[in-house]
Structures are given as C-alpha cells and as structure tokens.
Amino acid sequence: MTKPKIGITMGDAAGIGPEIIVKALLDEQVYQQSRPFVIGDESILQRAVQVTGANVSLHKITEVSEAQFEHGTIDFIDLNLLSADLSFGQVSPEAGNAAFEYLKKTIELAKAGEIQAICTAPLNKEALQKGGHMYPGHTEILAELTETTDYSMMLSSPKLKVIHLTTHQGLLDAISSINPERTYTVLELAHRTLTKAGFKKPRIAVCGINPHAGENGLFGNGEEEEKLIPAIEKAQAKGWDVSGPHPADTLFFRAVRGDFDIVVACYHDQGHVPIKVLGLEEGVNITVGLKGGIIRTSVDHGTAFDIAGKNIADSRSMLAAIESAVELAPKE
Template identity: 40%
Template sequence: MKKKLLIGITMGDPAGVGPEVAVKGVSIKRVRAACAPVIFGSYEIIKRYAKRYVKNARVEKVLSFNNLKNSPEVINVYPSTVLDHKKVIIGRLNKISGKMAAESLVSAAKMVLSKKIAALVTAPLTKKGLFLAGFKFRGHTEFLATLSRTKDYAMMFISPELKVALVTTHLPLSQVSKTLTPNKIRIKIELAHRMLKEAFGIRNPKIAVCGLNPHAGEETLLGVEDRKIVLPAVRSAQRKGLKVFGPIPADSAFSPGVSSNYDCIVAMYHDQGIIPLKTRGLGNAVNLTWGLPFIRTSPDHGTAFNIAGRGKANSAGMVNAIILAAQLTREIENLKLKKKN
C-alpha cells in the first residue's frame, strides 16, 4: 500500500473565504483517500472555522510531519503565523490579514522545498494584501517563483474540457505588448509541452497559440505584434519538433469546435485565457504553476470578501485543486521511477 502524500494547504487571506474552503475541503472523504492534508496558517482561525463548518471536527496542531492522523474528523494545522488573529476583520482587507497570508505561504513553501511535504495547494489571497504587508509580488505565482529561485515558470489552468497556459500573468493590459518577446512566448510553449507530457502523459501534444490582437492582427492591419513576435515564437517551437499552431485568433481558438482539437491553448495575457475558461464553469478549473520544483495548485476563485465568514463558500474548487495536486505528484513520481528503470 502506497504511503499517503503529505500535501500542504495554505489558509490564504484569513479575511476572505480561504480558511472556510480549506477546512471544508480537507474534510471530504475523497481528499483523504488521495492524500494526507495539512493546513498552514493560524491555528486559532482554522479551529474557529472548523467548529463552525465541519461536523465533529477535531483540530490538532502539527509539531512533526511523522505519523499524522488522517481520519476525516481530524484537521491537521501547522501553525505558521504568530500574528494576532483577533485583528483580522472578516470581509475587509488589511495589513494584518495580508501578512498572515504571506507568512503561511512562506512557511508552506519552506516545507515543500525541503521535501517535508510533497505538494502545495494555496487558498486565495489578494495582491493588495501582499503589498500592504510589504511583499511586492503580484500573486502566488511570482511569490513562489522567487522563493524557489525559479526562472522559467508558467501559470496554467486545468479543467475537464480545456487546458490554458498564460504568457503574461498579473500585468496591466497597457504593458502586455511591451513585455512580449518571441523568447518569452517560446518558453511558455515549451513549458506547456512539458506539462502535457510529464503531468498528463500526452506523448505528442498539440498546442494552439493565440494571437495578441483581434483576428491575430489581420495581416498587420490590426497590429504587427502577431507577425513580428508571436509567429517567430511558434516557428521556433516548431523547429524543435513541437506540434504548435498559430497565431490563431483568440475568439476562434477558444470556441469549443476549435479548442477540442488541441491539448492546450497558450494565451498572451490573463483575461484572454481566463475569461473563456471561467465562462465554461467557475470552480471547474484548477490553477497550476508549472516549472516550480514542486506541484502547486489552487482553486480558480478569489478571496470573495463579500461572502467571507457566512458559510456560503463552495469548497469544490479547493477539493479539485487538492485532488489534482495529488494526482500530478503521483504521476511525476511514477515518471521518475520509469526513467530510473
């Protein structure tokens, strides 16, 4: 019998729905069947939410990762912040909640980098909260890349119908075209290719690359970037033997009749890729950061301050993120074993 994977779940911003979806998510039977989850965050906050929303919950502090109890009624918490939990205002962004979220993330990242836990799942935090707390990162993706000293990485979204990789992430739209280069796009294409092969076992994946401009520039009538920046990246990847197609107008690439022909779509910027994904069903997709030295996933929703502390948060996205993290970690472990043999 295989040993259960230890998977860390950060509580996210405690003023949002993170603690609620975390305690609900780790209490699901199929999550416990897939892994042994440990929540990183404030013990007091997790205990409060567990008592409210999980029947017969027993919250235990984790002092060692050996011999964790993994029954559904036990919620394991690794205390990751000593900040005063009473200063958190539910539903309102402030410096304290931002710092607690950051400290929980740093603690979990240290554990996954030292291989004390096998993978990382992050509950939502806010960029503004990080900034208020003094952490100048635009989100989890950039924060974890810095902590792990990872140069090449990609934000991806995985759903039952669609896989999407983003070239640029948390960037104002006015800066996207200035930031794009053929090399940057090529790297994201190659990361997507590796992800499809290593994590999903697709031997010869097909990847569609979106154009930046409407109609992929319409032969430069609507912009030159697709011809001068996107197309060279596609051709470079093709010369390496990758099955890459584009630039394809984004409105065409994401239509069900077209997207079903590809294993992944590479989008040039955040909303170009995420809007069509989420319109197919919020909560169905999982955010995956590929390129880190560990698997990191998260739900595809935000902090939802407007419903925080009301018991209305749906934990399906968190459950999907934990299950995917366990599956991908196992898949990569198996791949490494095959290579050794």
C-alpha cells in the same frame, strides 16, 4: 503507490479560504488520494470549523512527521500570527502578512522534500502589499522564493487548459514584454507539463495578440510576426504539435470542443475569461516551471470578502485544486 503529502496554505484569513479548506477536508476521497495538512493559524482554523459546523477534530503539529492524515481529523501547523477576532471581509495588513508567511513556510517544506505539493487558498493582493510584501500575487512569491525565472500561470478546468505568456501586468506593458524567447519558454513549459501528465504529443494552440490574429497585417503592427511566429516555428522544428497564432474569438471554442489540449494566452484576461465563464467552481490555478519541480495548485477564485464567515462559500474549486496537486505531484 504512496499518497503525496500536500501542504494547504490558509491564504487570507479574512476571506473564505479557511472555510473552503475545512469543507474540502470533509471529503473522505481527499484522504484516499493524498495526505493533506494545513499551514495557518489555530484560532482561525477553529473559527472556520465553528462557521461551517464541521464535525472534525483539529490536530496541531510542529513537524510533518507528526501528522495523522486521517479523515475526520485536520492536521495543521500553527504559525500563531492572528487571533480569532480578525474581522471577516476586511482588508487587513496582518492577514496579508500572515498569508505570505503561510506560503513561505510551505515553500520551505517543499524545498526540503517534506511535502510533494503545495495547494493554496486565495490571498488578497491589497492586504498582502499593506502587510509589507510587494508582490502581485502567489505566482510571483513562489517564483522569487524558489529562485525561478522561467515560469508561467496555467489554468485548468475539465474542458480547457490555458497557459499564459504574461499575467499581472497592464495590457500595454504585457504586449510590450512579449518576445520570441518568452513565447518559446512557455511553449516548452506547456509541452513538458502535459507530457509529464501523460499526453503523448500535446496539441498546443497559440492565441493571436490582435483581433483575428492580425489578419495578415491588417490589424496591429505586426506583433504576431515579431513576437509569436518565430517561437512557434522553432517549436514545430522540434517536432512539437504547435499551431497558430489563432484568432482568440474562435480558438477557445475549438479547444473546448477538443481540437487542442492547451491554449497559450498572451495576456491575463485573454486566458482567464474563458476559464471563468466555464465555471469558477472547477477551475484550478497551477504554477508551472518552479525550480526543484515544486508543484503548486490553487483555487481559481478570490477571497470573496462579501461572503466570508457566512458558510455559503463553495469548496469545489479547492477540491479540484487538491485533485490536480495529487495528479501532478511526484509520488514517493
């Protein structure tokens, strides 16, 4: 089976992204499973090699077909947007703009069929917006540039998978925006994604919005009955293994125990907190439902400006993100 080509974006160059990319690509197993290359800036990548002390050579390419895909050599496309004197750990409009341009270029490669998956290092939302790109994060950029309307953020770790009804919204706005149509769309995305990944009949559990999932109307204003239950019943009518709404305070324990394959979270922190408590090092962020079947995975942590340039950043989440990209990518 042909190994998938994976385009790795450098993210915000003032953060730890370049370092963890270099560290991850020191792992020979990455090259045994995939054909990775970097989209970023030569000067920043050279600096990351110096910071990490990595014994690798850099190979600049202009086309994917020029890549060597050999362990010990990092192939990269240079967009030449930044210089090596970019300050570590500082919000930079230039770095924010560059992070956007890296992703834009990689999406173009994916849409053209030149790569089978995208793996992204973290960007900084403030820098992104100061650089002129008014998006909450990677997911929304990917959705717009692929003209995708029905998508969701999925978080994955060895013991827990979570998919979200809403993400980068304030809590009141998030709850207001949930409706049966959105709930059903996310149930369908979860079912389709896990089925393609080899789950014969994915067990999907839906979190309640209110404490104790509303306790039969005792808490809240009937949000579960209005926004969640119609979609759950529709999915059950199709023969899918969907249950809920469940109280969130016990559901994640049950999912980690193995009772369910994936949890549907209603808002950002409801889904993110359990994944991150289990360990940032192995968490992966996946954008589900992109048009054209484009696969995108990412680390499940931020730019870590406070430790950038110090060679102490942990690359395990980047390795996990590459591994997830390999698992989900279509094979040539």
